[in-house]
Amino acid sequence: MADSRKxxxxxxxxxxxxxxxxxxxxxxxxxFAGIAPWRDMLAEMGVKHAxxxxxxxxxxxxxxxxxxxxxAGDAVGRAAALEDNRRAVDEAAAIGAECLVLVVGGLxxxxxxxxxxxxxVRDGIAATLDYARQVPMPLAIxxxxxxxxxxxxxxxxxxxxxxxxxxxGPGLGIALDVYHVWWDPALAGEIARAGAERLLAFxxxxxxxxxxxxxxxxxxxxxxxxxxxxxxxxxxxxxxxGLYEVEIFSAENWWTRDPDEVMRVIIERxxxxx
Amino acid sequence: MADSRKxxxxxxxxxxxxxxxxxxxxxxxxxFAGIAPWRDMLAEMGVKHAxxxxxxxxxxxxxxxxxxxxxAGDAVGRAAALEDNRRAVDEAAAIGAECLVLVVGGLxxxxxxxxxxxxxVRDGIAATLDYARQVPMPLAIxxxxxxxxxxxxxxxxxxxxxxxxxxxGPGLGIALDVYHVWWDPALAGEIARAGAERLLAFxxxxxxxxxxxxxxxxxxxxxxxxxxxxxxxxxxxxxxxGLYEVEIFSAENWWTRDPDEVMRVIIERxxxxx
Numbered sequence: 001m002a003d004s005r006k007x008x009x010x011x012x013x014x015x016x017x018x019x020x021x022x023x024x025x026x027x028x029x030x031x032f033a034g035i036a037p038w039r040d041m042l043a044e045m046g047v048k049h050a051x052x053x054x055x056x057x058x059x060x061x062x063x064x065x066x067x068x069x070x071x072a073g074d075a076v077g078r079a080a081a082l083e084d085n086r087r088a089v090d091e092a093a094a095i096g097a098e099c100l101v102l103v104v105g106g107l108x109x110x111x112x113x114x115x116x117x118x119x120x121v122r123d124g125i126a127a128t129l130d131y132a133r134q135v136p137m138p139l140a141i142x143x144x145x146x147x148x149x150x151x152x153x154x155x156x157x158x159x160x161x162x163x164x165x166x167x168x169g170p171g172l173g174i175a176l177d178v179y180h181v182w183w184d185p186a187l188a189g190e191i192a193r194a195g196a197e198r199l200l201a202f203x204x205x206x207x208x209x210x211x212x213x214x215x216x217x218x219x220x221x222x223x224x225x226x227x228x229x230x231x232x233x234x235x236x237x238x239x240x241x242g243l244y245e246v247e248i249f250s251a252e253n254w255w256t257r258d259p260d261e262v263m264r265v266i267i268e269r270x271x272x273x274x
Numbered sequence: 275m276a277d278s279r280k281x282x283x284x285x286x287x288x289x290x291x292x293x294x295x296x297x298x299x300x301x302x303x304x305x306f307a308g309i310a311p312w313r314d315m316l317a318e319m320g321v322k323h324a325x326x327x328x329x330x331x332x333x334x335x336x337x338x339x340x341x342x343x344x345x346a347g348d349a350v351g352r353a354a355a356l357e358d359n360r361r362a363v364d365e366a367a368a369i370g371a372e373c374l375v376l377v378v379g380g381l382x383x384x385x386x387x388x389x390x391x392x393x394x395v396r397d398g399i400a401a402t403l404d405y406a407r408q409v410p411m412p413l414a415i416x417x418x419x420x421x422x423x424x425x426x427x428x429x430x431x432x433x434x435x436x437x438x439x440x441x442x443g444p445g446l447g448i449a450l451d452v453y454h455v456w457w458d459p460a461l462a463g464e465i466a467r468a469g470a471e472r473l474l475a476f477x478x479x480x481x482x483x484x485x486x487x488x489x490x491x492x493x494x495x496x497x498x499x500x501x502x503x504x505x506x507x508x509x510x511x512x513x514x515x516g517l518y519e520v521e522i523f524s525a526e527n528w529w530t531r532d533p534d535e536v537m538r539v540i541i542e543r544x545x546x547x548x
Contacts, residue, residue: 107483107499111499112499112500112501112504113501114456114457114459114501118459145420145421146419146420146421146457146458147419147420147421147485147488149456149457150457150481150483150498150499151483151484154457156457156458156459157459160459182388182423183388183420183423183424183428183430184420184430185388185392185430185431185434207424209381209424209425210425210488211421211488212488214421214484214485214488224424225381225385225386225424226386227386227387227388230386
């Protein structure tokens with residue numbers, strides 16, 4: 001149903017099979033429009049080398065994964081997080097990324113104070129934004145599913161992400177991943193509220209029933225219960241014209257398959273289930 | 275910190291070790307104020323027999339688990355759900371339960387339509403409420419964590435539960451389980467909105483980091499990251515004066531222990547971590 005020429009590969013989807021160079025080559029060969037590397041794979045290949053290869057392959061970079069992880073138990077930890085986020089901004093710029101995705105972080109070790117963690121996130125984004133605006137590199141908050149509130153991200157709804165954008169101003173937007181937000185009864189209204197200006201990235205996968213692992217059991221589009229055409233239409237009704245970035249952590253299924261098969265299935269599923 | 279004389283045992287917490295008769299006897303022996311049976315355990319013991327034993331043990335019944343599961347793929351399935359809910363209301367009345375807890379159900383088999391599932395839930399509660407008001411038996415919607423939206427309950431925030439109470443009127447309230455709602459940035463306001471009149475039950479456990487299973491890896495109070503005193507204070511600030519019902523599904527830890535040890539730990543942890 002959707003245009004598979006807008007496919008972008010989040011490299012986590014084949015991270016057990018391919019290094020970044022292979023991902024770039026695979027995206028070009030399978031007709032993907034873009035790629036979204038993870039920083040560890042980017043570091044392994046070398047930022048300059050990767051930037052050149054991506055450019056020569058004619059790929060867009062739908063995002064760099066990831067900055068964020070702002071909350072920390074002390075000032076040293078918070079400063080280290082800010083320093084790391086500045087490096088992430090530079091890397092995103094070096095590869096021509098359309099945004100730096102922020103997985104904002106959860107509770108610091110030993111803390112049960114979500115209000116404080118959320119305040120640290122706001123402050124961390126604000127500080128990073130000061131730097132990112134000069135580059136310039138758009139920052140994209142990715143609201144994560146509430147099951148990750150403790151250990152990965154304490155921004156858990158699109159509403160909270162929109163509130164942060166309201167508070168912190170230009171240069172800040174949102175990476176919307178259906179996996180994290182599909183359950184939210186307020187979603188349609190919050191997508192409209194975000195609008196095309198804020199919607200910097202759109203991530204696809206599916207929610208499996210049953211889900212056997214909180215982190216590593218995401219589904220391929222069509223294998224789960226998310227009404228993907230519904231959410232795509234809501235997102236595109238804002239004027240969003242970005243890529244369909246496919247990000248699937250799947251320890252027991254897609255990470256065990258021939259990566260060329262995974263790439264072919266992604267294209268087919270975008271055409272039939274998105 | 276909290277008064278352990280308000281402890282109530284949700285029988286799921288020791289369901290692998292004890293039948294309902296043993297749970298009743300154990301609650302009395304360990305100084306629990308109440309019990310909250312599951313319907314399968316109640317059926318196994320026999321409703322009349324259980325009702326008498328509970329009464330003779332001097333226990334309150336903080337709730338019966340559970341009614342709900344309203345959405346179905348066809349009219350026959352929906353009618354069967356309503357019939358089962360009427361039976362659940364009768365059983366709750368027979369054992370003197372303070373409420374019938376509703377786990378409302380998720381997507382029908384093959385459906386991806388959450389809006390429709392939520393409409394079915396509203397209609398199912400409305401129909402059950404007509405019956406429950408005559409008994410009378412208060413119905414308590416339990417908002418479940420968003421990770422259960424597909425297969426267990428598509429009411430996933432206290433805000434949605436409050437909206438349903440607004441829409442459907444008297445006789446309907448809420449069972450608030452910290453496990454499902456602790457992540458929600460709107461929680462404090464929604465607890466105040468619910469108020470003592472709607473807050474019919476208060477369930478305790480903890481969120482473990484990491485959580486190894488979506489269903490069966492809940493933590494004992496104090497072993498996780500939920501700020502239990504904070505939420506208890508918010509709940510009790512409304513005037514709520516009910517029991518502390520402890521409900522822990524824990525396949526690899528608490529279900530493998532001596533149930534008398536589990537009961538002792540519950541009491542200790544209410545005193546130190548709630």
